[in-house]
Amino acid sequence: xxxxxxxSGSLKDGVKIILESSEDIEDxxxxxxxxxxxxxxxxxxxxxxxxxxxxxxPITALSGIRDEYYKAIISELRGKxxxxxxxxxxxxxxxxxxxxxxxxxxxxSSIIPDNYQDLLYxxxxxxxxxxxxxxxxxxxxxxxxxxxxxxISRLVELSFGIFGKSGxxxxxxxxxxxxxxxxxxxxxxxxxxxxxxPIRLLIFDMHSEYGVYLKxxxxxxxxxxxxxxxxxxxxxxxxxxxxYEKYEGIRPLKINYLDLDxxxxxxxxxxxxxxxxxxSRIYDFIKLIRDKFRLKEYWIIGLLATKELQEKLAKSSRGxxxxxxxxxxxxxxxxxxLKEYIIGEIKDKWGTGTEISYRSQIPKLYTLLRYPFxxxxxxxxxxxxxxxxxxxxxxxxxxxxxxxxRETPLYMIIANLIARRxxxxxxxxxxxxxxxxxxxEEAHKFLGKDVYYQSPFGNVAREMRKMGVTLCVIxxxxxxxxxxxxxxxxxxxxxxxxxxxxxxxxxxxxPNPQLYSKIVPKLRRRTALIYGDAIKFPVVVExxxxxxxxxxxxxxxxxxxxxxxxxxxxx
Amino acid sequence: xxxxxxxxxxxxxxxxxxxxFSIDSDYVDIFIYPEFLQWIxxxxxxxxxxxxxxxxxxxxxxxYRAQRSFRALKLDMEVIRKNIPDIYxxxxxLTRAVYTSRFENGSIIHMKGGTPxxxxxxxxxxxxxxxxxxxxxxxxxxxxxRSYIKAGATPxxxxxxxxxxYEIISKVDSVDFVxxxxxxxxxxxxxxxxxxxxxxxxxxxxx
Numbered sequence: 214x215x216x217x218x219x220x221s222g223s224l225k226d227g228v229k230i231i232l233e234s235s236e237d238i239e240d241x242x243x244x245x246x247x248x249x250x251x252x253x254x255x256x257x258x259x260x261x262x263x264x265x266x267x268x269x270x271p272i273t274a275l276s277g278i279r280d281e282y283y284k285a286i287i288s289e290l291r292g293k294x295x296x297x298x299x300x301x302x303x304x305x306x307x308x309x310x311x312x313x314x315x316x317x318x319x320x321x322s323s324i325i326p327d328n329y330q331d332l333l334y335x336x337x338x339x340x341x342x343x344x345x346x347x348x349x350x351x352x353x354x355x356x357x358x359x360x361x362x363x364x365i366s367r368l369v370e371l372s373f374g375i376f377g378k379s380g381x382x383x384x385x386x387x388x389x390x391x392x393x394x395x396x397x398x399x400x401x402x403x404x405x406x407x408x409x410x411p412i413r414l415l416i417f418d419m420h421s422e423y424g425v426y427l428k429x430x431x432x433x434x435x436x437x438x439x440x441x442x443x444x445x446x447x448x449x450x451x452x453x454x455x456x457y458e459k460y461e462g463i464r465p466l467k468i469n470y471l472d473l474d475x476x477x478x479x480x481x482x483x484x485x486x487x488x489x490x491x492x493s494r495i496y497d498f499i500k501l502i503r504d505k506f507r508l509k510e511y512w513i514i515g516l517l518a519t520k521e522l523q524e525k526l527a528k529s530s531r532g533x534x535x536x537x538x539x540x541x542x543x544x545x546x547x548x549x550x551l552k553e554y555i556i557g558e559i560k561d562k563w564g565t566g567t568e569i570s571y572r573s574q575i576p577k578l579y580t581l582l583r584y585p586f587x588x589x590x591x592x593x594x595x596x597x598x599x600x601x602x603x604x605x606x607x608x609x610x611x612x613x614x615x616x617x618x619r620e621t622p623l624y625m626i627i628a629n630l631i632a633r634r635x636x637x638x639x640x641x642x643x644x645x646x647x648x649x650x651x652x653x654e655e656a657h658k659f660l661g662k663d664v665y666y667q668s669p670f671g672n673v674a675r676e677m678r679k680m681g682v683t684l685c686v687i688x689x690x691x692x693x694x695x696x697x698x699x700x701x702x703x704x705x706x707x708x709x710x711x712x713x714x715x716x717x718x719x720x721x722x723x724p725n726p727q728l729y730s731k732i733v734p735k736l737r738r739r740t741a742l743i744y745g746d747a748i749k750f751p752v753v754v755e756x757x758x759x760x761x762x763x764x765x766x767x768x769x770x771x772x773x774x775x776x777x778x779x780x781x782x783x784x
Numbered sequence: 785x786x787x788x789x790x791x792x793x794x795x796x797x798x799x800x801x802x803x804x805f806s807i808d809s810d811y812v813d814i815f816i817y818p819e820f821l822q823w824i825x826x827x828x829x830x831x832x833x834x835x836x837x838x839x840x841x842x843x844x845x846x847x848y849r850a851q852r853s854f855r856a857l858k859l860d861m862e863v864i865r866k867n868i869p870d871i872y873x874x875x876x877x878l879t880r881a882v883y884t885s886r887f888e889n890g891s892i893i894h895m896k897g898g899t900p901x902x903x904x905x906x907x908x909x910x911x912x913x914x915x916x917x918x919x920x921x922x923x924x925x926x927x928x929x930r931s932y933i934k935a936g937a938t939p940x941x942x943x944x945x946x947x948x949x950y951e952i953i954s955k956v957d958s959v960d961f962v963x964x965x966x967x968x969x970x971x972x973x974x975x976x977x978x979x980x981x982x983x984x985x986x987x988x989x990x991x
Contacts, residue, residue: 274978275985282962282990286981289966293977 215324216354217299219249224318227261227728230299230325234292238265241299243735244742244753245352248332249301251319254308257336257750258301260354261731267295302728304750305336312336312749314724330357337361337749343400346393347761348743349754361743361754363390363704365397368747369412369648372674372684372701376691376719377708380430382739383687384422385759386706387652390685391416391423391439392762394650395446395609399769406605409648410681413602414447414609415635416440416652417628423652424449424613425460427759436759440611442766448601448608450594452585452623453615466612468626469593470513470586475499476667477629478516478578481622484658491574494567498559505558506551507542514539515555516575518548521582531589584623595630599638603645625658632659632669639680649682656686657693665695674701691718704745709736720744723751788916789890795831795838795913800905804832805878807899810935812841814879814906818872821848823908824879827945829917831907832900837888839900840909840917841881842932842945851876882935884928885917892920894928914952924956926964933972939983946984962990 216236222228228249232238241263249256271294275283303315312335326332330353337359340347345362353359368390375383375390391414398412416423424440424447440447450457450466457463475496482492502508502515514522514535526532526548536548545551552575560568587593601607612631617623632651639645651673653659659670674684675697686702688694692714699718707719711734720729723744732742732753744751801820806813812832816824824830824843831838851874857864864871886897909917918924929942937945946953953961965984969977985991 271978274982277991278985279990281959282985285959285963286966289963290970290977293970 214327216327216329217297217325219251219319219321219323221321222300222318224303224315225725227300227302227725228256228258228319230301232297232299234296236297238263238297240354241297242352242354244732244740245354246333246752247299247301247325247354248329248336249319249323250326250332251306251317251323254306254317254319255332255335256303256307256315256319256323257305257312257333258303259732259751259753260299260301261728262300263297265295265297270294302725302751304724307335310335314750329354330359333357333359337752338364342396342765344397346396347757348389348748349741349752349756352740352753352755360757361748361752363393363743364747365390365393366409368704369394369397369409369650370683371703371746372678372686373704373706373745373747374686374688374691374699374702374719375706375708376688376710376715377706377741378689378710380738381708381736382741382756383689383706383708384420384654385427385739386708386741386756387416387654387685387687388423388427388439389756389759389762391609391652392442392766395439395443396765396769398446411605411607411647412609413607413647413649414611414652415598415602415631415649416609416611417624417654418611418613418652419624419654420618421451421453421456421613421615424451424463424611425456425615436763438611439766440613442763443769446609447611448598449611449613450598451613451615452617452627453613454585456613456615463613464594465585466594466627467585467587467592468623468630469588469590469595470517470581471510471588471590472593472595472630472634473513473626474633475512476669477626480629480658480664480668481578481625483663484621484625485577485580487574487577488570490567490570494563494570497563498555498571501558501562502555506545506555508539509542511535511539511542514548515543515551517579517581518552518555519579519582520547520549521579523548525582526588535588580622581626584617584620584626595634598631599634602635602649603638603642603647605646607647621655621658624655628653628659629669632673635682636669636672636677639677639682644680645682647681650685651682652685652687654687656684656688656698657690660686660695660698661693662695665698671695671698674698689715691715694718702745704747705743707733707736707742707744708740709734709738788913791910791913791916792831792838792887792890795907795909796833796905798907798910801830801908802877802879802906804900804902804904804906805876806902810883810896810931811844812839812881812883812900814841814881816846816877816879818875818877820908821877825944825948826941827948828879829909829914829949830879830881831887831909833905833907834886834898834900836898837886838907839883839897839904840885840887840892840928841883841906842928842937843879843881844932844935844937844941845880847876847878847880849876850874882932882937884931892917894920894925894931896931911949911952914949915955918949918952918956924960924964926961926968929965929968930972933969933975933980939980942980943983943987946987958988958990 217230217232245260340362344366347360348363423438426434503512659668665671720726723729802814802816805815828843885894
């Protein structure tokens, strides 16, 4: 007995289906996968809307009838006075044993067969735990137990996005994908990296849920992060003393402020909440400090010149050296004096308005002094991090922010510095012997419309794909990302979004944005629309339980690549 | 306790209440013997003998008229009965029944069978066979109502049927009964099931 029949629609607007009266509309969730048996082909479709068309007559005619009778009567009369309908997006069709994107439409009265779940396998691959790994359980009418795999070998090749509101499951998915990349790397290693280069992840981990553990909404531990589960695969760094003192294996991360450039400061200006007038002069101010006061590479000291910085620098020999150097270059005795000197120059050059602006806004940048920074190259592990990523013998890297999880400026500084250094390293050595995937949370801060062309990540996104560097763009506001970034994402994992602009942007690369945009606001927590290069057809899935991946990682055999190569040589 | 087959087999040993007068499609017009006239009401299930068992019909309407010409007597009934005791011989007492079901090979099937012959005897069905009629395979099956209504039974006629067998019907689980009734009514084209349900519900006290 069919579950429903096709009555109308079009390839563009979707297919309209009337359900049999025996079917309960409550069994048909939006985002559910159904199959349609046409005259010649089978079709895969995704439910985009559901509803009931009904007559009020039974409700008025039977008013007053006792509830048990009313329910019995309505259950039988439902089909006479109402019908359930579905609107579904046609996704794919069979052609022989192969499935392709839909380009035809099922004929009038084509049926939804009651064994539709068996047909679903015609449209999706099965996991092989090498290149294809289960990513989730699709929504289906009546919850059919099948799992849809993601093609990790494709996912690693091109940038992809994970979007969704806060708390929807982005980080869980990020950990699952990171785990799969590592498991795929094990597989590649077992083949002596003949089938692909070693995979290195660079994960910017704002909330320490990759490097330490995943948390529930109250901050309680749920499960170990991928960095803890595959310790042989990752090196974890943190600016947070709490983390690197508490967790064995987490290394301290200090930023050498002398590595900053003016773009970093410009990109931070919105985060610090400076005025537009100040922001528009930032490059000028830095140029003034750099050239006029001849501070050159020490311009950041001039910009942050305060008594507090003076005291900090005076505590180390390197700091004292720098203070001496600044004194000799600028001719000013201390940093407080230097600051006033700079303000005076600004007034002379751009007038009182700019002077007032500088005086009032520059303290907002002093937040930088609260962060763990250094002025010594040897104390900064950025070069080491980059070496880990590009070398065949290296490992993946997680930057966990620990107690600084809400310090967006520090997060941005670290991320920008590493990205810039990675880019210059790759330009100096050429295409690395590894595939590098950069997981970037709060991506709009680096790839937003205002900063995309200045951010090092913008450069990575634009220039480095062919060198084997791709991005995992993670964000809750995809609408704020530059359009170019969106167009570079070949696979998208979309959790629920409610802002219409975010919804529209998130589905823009899908085969039918207008129809998919209806689905995204209705997705439940941990349920995602996935479409793009790494999945055969667009699908809504409930992301698999992280525990499954956790067990996979725990049970994996660690591969000693040197031993393997020796074995291969012996063979 | 007699089995349902015994009950049905014994029907033809009871006194016939009439015989087939004419047959027209789903309708069987039964000439009712005058002495049974008062016993036959709309909604009554009648069994008409056939070679293979019984054709089972539900009374839909009655008609009562003179065989030939009608002449007014201007007398009260007492006088008529006293002076013309065989007056019924000159009348045609017809009950139009709808052929809904059959009893064949020991079981009830809610579907028409072969056509009875004219003058085939018609019998009342004893009440202890009605449960078997309502549940031919042990499960409530009111599909005979479909034929009854399609042949013209109004909500009131259905109410008379239920009233006639109220004692037996009230022993059936009432939710099952209403569900089955609604199921059957919803499958009939060109009627308003709600009118039937409303009348039945009021009669049964479900409202």
